[in-house]
Amino acid sequence: MVLSPWFNRLPSFEAIERDFDRMLGAFFGELATPASHALPPVNVRDAGEAWIVELPLAGARADDFQVHVEGEQLAIDSVRAPRELPEGARVLRSERATGAFRRRVRLPTRVRAEDVEARYSDGVLHVTLPKAKESLPRAIKVQDARARN
């Protein structure tokens, strides 16, 4: 096998990625701050009779999350433990965040805590929070004043 000249100066893993970063002008990771100091992002949707809160956390399990609801406040706690490696294995590069996170969301209305549901799918936690009855939009029937005469 003939080694071409550039092969001898083969850039390291990191150097190649830096080149691609510059070329693509892309963001490294989604969040503006380094993963180790950042909180997972959340989206909140108004699904009419319920709020839906979504929180992405890749490679977790359902029981890595604790969801607490009180009044209008939602708190999502999650823990990501660093992977335990068997003997003979080592970490070459570590970018993924580890540690405990808590995201708090203040919802626009109170919710029925006893009916809150959460499921974890494709790396995203989806929490459905049914709105408290008194907070549901109500149609007001318009009475015809003339009919009352």
Add this chain to the structure above:
Amino acid sequence: MTQNTTSPQVVENSTQRLPELRQVIPLADVLEFPDRLEILVELPGVAPDSVDVRHEGRELLVLAERRIEDARLVHGEFGSVRFARTFALPEDVSGEVRADMADGLLTLALPKAEERRARRIEVKRS
């Protein structure tokens, strides 16, 4: 005409929306085992059949799209993105790359060439 506008508690949010298909480099960990390398790539919100992994020469390319609907969003911190990352394969990796995906985490297993695998040498009594 007299007008009165009451701001509802919930308004279409003024949070910065992510532009359509922002390009993002997914975070990855690289682990070394005696017989293989593993690259763990975070692709939260991506279904397994939306990931494209290509092994081209000494490079591994990972491409994926995540679509987040704008529908009824009142607060949006993450949106639709295109994940893209190229990994340069070190010399000692050879053979079929295996890709497994679950819960938004893509695990790439890169076997090491036979002669590069760390192995215990049995110390024989002479």
